[in-house]
Structures are given as structure tokens and as C-alpha cells.
Amino acid sequence: MKKYDVVTTISYPKKGAMGKTGSWRVFRPILDKTKCVKCLRCWIYCPEGTVIRNKDDTVDIDYEYCKGCGICANVCKVKAITMEREAKKK
Amino acid sequence: MTVMIDTGNYIAAKAAVMARPAVVPAYPITPQTTLVEGIANYVKTGEFKGEYICVESEHSAMCACIGASAAGVRTFTGTSSHGLLLMHEMLHWAALARLPIVMCNINRVIGPGWNIWTDENDSISQRDTGWIQFYCSSNQEIFDTVIQSFKLAENKKVLLPVMINYNAFILSHTSMPVYIPEQKEIDDFLQKYKPQWKLDVNNPITFGNIILPVDYEKIRKDMQNSQENAKKLIPEIAKEWKKKFGRYHGDLIEEYKCDGADHILLAMGAIGAESKVSINNLRKEGLKIGLARVRTFRPFPNEEILKLGKQADLIVIDRNISIGSEGALFSEVKASLYGKSDTKVHGFIAGLGGKDVTYNDIETICRKVVEGKAKDCEWYGFEGGGK
Numbered sequence: 001m002k003k004y005d006v007v008t009t010i011s012y013p014k015k016g017a018m019g020k021t022g023s024w025r026v027f028r029p030i031l032d033k034t035k036c037v038k039c040l041r042c043w044i045y046c047p048e049g050t051v052i053r054n055k056d057d058t059v060d061i062d063y064e065y066c067k068g069c070g071i072c073a074n075v076c077k078v079k080a081i082t083m084e085r086e087a088k089k090k
Numbered sequence: 091m092t093v094m095i096d097t098g099n100y101i102a103a104k105a106a107v108m109a110r111p112a113v114v115p116a117y118p119i120t121p122q123t124t125l126v127e128g129i130a131n132y133v134k135t136g137e138f139k140g141e142y143i144c145v146e147s148e149h150s151a152m153c154a155c156i157g158a159s160a161a162g163v164r165t166f167t168g169t170s171s172h173g174l175l176l177m178h179e180m181l182h183w184a185a186l187a188r189l190p191i192v193m194c195n196i197n198r199v200i201g202p203g204w205n206i207w208t209d210e211n212d213s214i215s216q217r218d219t220g221w222i223q224f225y226c227s228s229n230q231e232i233f234d235t236v237i238q239s240f241k242l243a244e245n246k247k248v249l250l251p252v253m254i255n256y257n258a259f260i261l262s263h264t265s266m267p268v269y270i271p272e273q274k275e276i277d278d279f280l281q282k283y284k285p286q287w288k289l290d291v292n293n294p295i296t297f298g299n300i301i302l303p304v305d306y307e308k309i310r311k312d313m314q315n316s317q318e319n320a321k322k323l324i325p326e327i328a329k330e331w332k333k334k335f336g337r338y339h340g341d342l343i344e345e346y347k348c349d350g351a352d353h354i355l356l357a358m359g360a361i362g363a364e365s366k367v368s369i370n371n372l373r374k375e376g377l378k379i380g381l382a383r384v385r386t387f388r389p390f391p392n393e394e395i396l397k398l399g400k401q402a403d404l405i406v407i408d409r410n411i412s413i414g415s416e417g418a419l420f421s422e423v424k425a426s427l428y429g430k431s432d433t434k435v436h437g438f439i440a441g442l443g444g445k446d447v448t449y450n451d452i453e454t455i456c457r458k459v460v461e462g463k464a465k466d467c468e469w470y471g472f473e474g475g476g477k
Contacts, residue, residue, distance in 0.1 A: 004286045005246040007312035008188045009305075011296040018300065 016065060021048070025068030027083040029061055035080035042072035042081060091335075094270050098261035101229045101268050102168065102194045102254075103128025105236035107138045108276045109192075112163035115143040115154030120206050121258040122170040122196045148173035152180035152191075159189035160297055162288030164240065167191070170258065171198035171212045178216065184251045185220025186309060187298055188316075190243030190283070191251040192236065197359065197409075198258040199443050207444020208258035210359065210410040214387070214418045216253070220313050222320055223387040226256040227363035229266040231339045237280055238327050244283050247319040257360040258444070271335055279334060317389040324386060340383065342391035345398075347373060348380030353460055354398050355452070356423060357407040358384045361441065365407075367449035372456055379456055384419060392426040399423075399431040405459045407452070407470075409441040416467050440470040 004010075011017050038057040050066040051059050061072075073081040094104065102125050106114065116126035132138035141158075145151045148169050159165045169177060174195050184191050195213050199205040213223060224239065226232045232254065239252040256262060271279075289297060301309075325341035332338040344362070347369050348354055357365050362383030369381045382398055384391060398404065408417025415421060420437030427433060436459045441447040451471060458464045 002287075006188045006249045006286075006316060007308045008186070009297070009299050009301050009309065010287060011299040013294055013296070017296075 020064055021067050022062075022064045025063075025066060025086055027068045027070055028063070028086050029066065029068065029070065029072050029081050030084050031059065031061060032080045032082070033058065035078050037078055037080075039077065041075045041077065045071050045075045047071065091272065091275075092270050093267050095265050095267045096229070097124065097263050097265050098229045098232050098256055099123075099125035099196070099263065100128045101233050102236055102256075103132065104270060105233045106166045106168075106192075106194075107132045108270075108273060109166065109237055109240045109280055110140070110164065110277075111166040111192075112140045113143065113154070113158035113165050114138070114140060114167060115145045115151045115158070115165075116167050117145050117148050117151045117169070117173065119148070119170050119173040121198055121262045122168045122173065122194070124263070125168040125194060125196070148176040149180060152177040152184060155191045155193075156180060156184050156187065156189055159184070159191050160187065160289045162283075162285035162290075164244075164283045165189075165191050166193065168194040168196070170196040171200055174212045174216060175200065178219070181216055181219040181221060181251075183298070185313065188249040188313075189251060190240070190249055192239045192243055192254070193251065194232075194236065194254045194256070196258050196262045197255050205443055206258065208260055208360070208409070209442050209444060210255070210408075211442075213253060213255045214410040214412070217388055217418070220250060220317075221388065222248075222250055222252040222317070224252065224254045224385055225358040225362070225387060226254060226261065226385075227339075227360055227383060229261060229264075230268045230337065232256055232261065233268050233270065234331060234335070234337055234339060237276060238331055240283075241280055241327050242320060242323055245319075245323055246286065248316050248323060249286075250313065250316050250320070255359065260360040269335070269337065275334070279331070321389045321391075321393075324389075340385050341394075342384075342386045342389065343394045344383040344385055346381040346383065348382060348398065348401070350378055351380035351402050352378045353405060353456065354380045354382055354402040355405045355407070355456060356382050356384055356395070356419060357452075358387065358419060359409065361407055361409060361447050361452070364447065364449050365452050368452035368456065371449065371453055377456070377460055379460070387419070390422055390426070395423055395426040396430055399427045399433045399435075403434040403459070404436070405456060406435060406437045407440050407447070407455065408437065409447070411439050411442065420467065435466075436464045437467040438470045439468070445471070
């Protein structure tokens with residue numbers, strides 16, 4: 001990392017610059033691949049880049065960094081993504 | 091070198107343009123208006139080749155300064171009173187982001203009651219933003235301080251924004267002769283700004299990102315260290331200027347006839363200049379009195395004031411008040427002495443709302459203290475309306 005003469009806040013872009021943000025998640029997006037029509041709306045709308053686009057336009061979710069915001073489930077036209085609570089109530 | 095006879099605002103505009111900033115975002119407010127008009131005129135004449143942005147508010151002006159400075163270029167603006175207060179959030183941001191923005195603030199009263207005359211409550215209320223604060227007492231000092239401030243702000247040991255304060259109308263709209271060096275001489279003194287980092291689309295970084303408590307503390311400590319570094323650099327830069335141009339206005343304070351004094355008056359801005367007349371008169375009367383004009387309120391000249399406090403009793407005139415406490419300079423002078431000197435300190439509130447403080451008034455204040463008739467803290471010349 002580059003050294004500066006004063007202390008200030010600069011962040012260089014890299015994967016997980018703020019740590020493993022997947023631990024923030026309360027709701028987990030669950031993708032039902034049988035319903036997915038490869039429209040890629042979830043991939044476009046995900047604000048964190050945690051919807052991974054495969055070569056055949058199927059998608060996977062990177063749970064290490066997904067914060068569980070639910071946008072992907074909201075924009076999915078075929079309801080292939082559902083949000084499920086991470087820790088079930090006892 | 092040429093002599094230019096003009097008002098404080100037009101002199102500040104000349105200095106700002108000669109420092110070659112790349113961006114000047116500005117929003118007009120009385121009594122700063124002629125400063126930004128002056129710069130706008132240099133756009134027309136072609137002397138100012140940077141970007142002049144007419145923004146929609148002072149908050150936006152400071153935001154644009156922050157954006158431009160973060161993009162790695164020299165940036166200047168000016169404001170006053172309510173305009174400065176509207177910038178408040180962004181003043182903190184500029185300092186925490188370590189951006190060497192230089193700004194003139196023309197000290198004007200805060201309303202209501204609506205009033206465009208001078209007092210220092212506008213800038214004093216911004217003292218904790220991390221900005222370095224100068225208080226000028228002549229148009230020549232305004233010119234010299236603007237140029238010097240870029241050098242100070244951009245020094246890698248400082249990297250903090252600088253606010254140059256001067257009194258509304260008394261300086262902003264009063265013409266005085268000012269020595270203006272040649273552009274080449276200024277260019278030699280003030281090298282091109284080389285940022286350590288900048289916003290750059292080809293080398294993307296996030297600026298001002300989220301950080302954890304343990305790291306945030308380091309930022310505050312580093313700003314404090316940088317203000318301490320500025321204490322050493324301000325005299326160095328002033329000395330270099332004196333060597334090059336023959337002019338000198340003092341370091342953190344300007345001492346005037348302090349030798350052998352048993353009373354020393356402390357004041358800022360135009361009252362500091364007016365006080366020299368009073369000191370001359372009082373010295374003629376045989377009073378052993380001197381003046382320490384405080385040039386920088388941040389960093390605060392603790393060491394210099396302690397030295398004076400060990401020599402003499404101190405008289406402080408504040409053209410501001412921290413309501414519920416006392417004059418800001420008075421408080422900080424006493425804090426500088428605490429536990430190290432038991433000298434007497436007398437505080438006076440004078441000239442609020444732009445009320446004149448003449449050399450006669452200053453002499454009256456000084457005599458009252460020397461004759462032992464002054465209270466610890468009082469309002470000078472308060473006229474009716476209260477107790």
C-alpha cells in the first residue's frame with residue numbers, strides 16, 4: 001500500500017475491502033434455478049456485485065459478501081429468488 | 091514590483107489569481123461580494139485562466155472546492171458570516187479529508203438583528219473545524235497571507251485548509267497601497283501544487299470511506315500533529331517571504347513594543363492594527379505597555395502567550411463572545427497560562443455588531459487595567475438596554 005505523509009481515509013478497490021460483509025445478512029436470498037429464465041435482472045441490480053454471472057447466463061450468489069438486501073428478490077420477474085431468515089426462530 | 095491602491099477584497103482577489111488556482115467556486119455575500127467579483131473580472135481580462143464556478147450556495151461552494159481539491163488542483167474561495175455558517179458541515183469535511191483549500195472569510199456579524207458590519211463570531215464559531223485561521227490587520231497582510239497560505243496548506247507536514255479572516259468594511263472596502271510582486275516572483279515562491287493522491291478515473295480510489303473507531307482516532311491525532319507542525323512552518327514561510335519581498339507581519343503573533351512592558355495588550359484583526367496607535371500614545375505617557383497581535387487563532391500561539399504572560403499582565407480585547415462563557419481569545423489566553431503563570435488577565439468584549447473600537451477606546455481600556463480599576467471580564471462601552 002502507498003504511504004502518505006498524513007493520515008486520511010482512502011480505500012483502494014479490491015474484493016472485500018470492508019471485510020466479509022456476508023456476516024451482516026439477516027435474510028438470505030435463495031435462488032431456485034428451475035424457475036430462473038436468465039434475464040439477468042438480479043445481476044444488473046445487485047448493488048454489491050455479489051450475483052455472479054456464469055458463462056451460460058445462469059447466476060450464483062456469493063454468500064461471503066452478499067449483505068442480504070433483497071433487491072435481487074424484488075426485481076426478479078419470475079419469483080425465482082426468495083428471502084429466508086438466516087437464523088430460524090427457536 | 092508594483093504598487094496597487096485598492097480595497098482588501100480586490101487585493102485578496104489579486105493575490106488569489108496570482109496564486110494560480112485551477113478552480114474558484116464562489117457565491118456572493120456582502121461584504122465578500124467584491125472579492126468574487128474581482129476574480130470574475132480577472133476571468134474577463136484573461137488574467138485568471140482557471141475554472142470559475144458560480145454555485146447556488148456556500149455549501150455548494152465548499153463542496154465544489156472539496157471536489158476540485160480532491161481531484162488534485164489548487165482551489166480558492168471566499169465567503170462571509172452566514173455564508174461561512176452554511177459551509178460548516180463541509181468545513182469539517184475539507185479538513186478531515188486533508189484538502190489544502192484556501193479561503194478568505196470577511197468577518198461579518200451574524201443575524202438577527204440583520205447587520206453587515208464586522209465582528210468575529212462567524213469565524214470563531216468555526217474554530218473546531220480543523221482549519222488554520224489567520225486574522226489580518228492590513229491589505230498588505232491580506233495579500234501576503236493569501237500567497238503564504240497556499241504554501242502552508244500544501245506543505246506535506248500540514249495538508250490542512252486555511253481560512254484568512256479580515257474585518258468587513260474596515261479592510262474589505264477600504265483602499266490602501268499594497269506592494270504586488272511580479273508574477274514570476276510569486277511563481278518562484280509558490281511552486282505548482284503536487285497532490286499526494288487525487289481522484290482519478292484511471293486509478294480509482296474511494297475517498298472519505300467508512301473506517302473503524304480505532305482508525306478514526308488516528309485521523310484526529312494526525313490533524314492535531316499537523317496544526318503543531320504549522321506552528322513551526324508559519325514562521326519559516328514568513329521568514330522566507332521577508333527575505334524575498336522585505337515584508338513581515340509577525341509569526342503566530344506580532345509583537346509590538348513588548349520590550350520591558352509590564353502590561354501587554356492582546357487583540358486580533360483590525361483592532362490589532364488600531365492598538366499600535368494606542369500603544370504609541372500610552373508609551374508617550376510613560377506607561378510600560380506593549381501589544382501582541384494574535385495572527386493565528388488556529389494553531390493557537392500557546393507558547394508565545396505563555397512567554398508574554400511570564401513577563402507582564404495581559405489585557406485581552408475580544409470582538410466576539412462565546413455566549414454563556416466569555417471572549418474566545420480571553421479563554422484561550424488563560425488556558426495557555428494555566429498552572430505555569432499566575433499573571434493577571436483582564437478580558438474586554440468590545441466592538442460587537444461592528445461598533446467602532448478606536449484608538450481612544452483602546453487607550454481607555456488599557457488605562458483602566460493599569461490603574462487597577464478593571465474587573466476580570468467586562469463589556470467595554472456598553473450603552474443602555476440592559477444592566
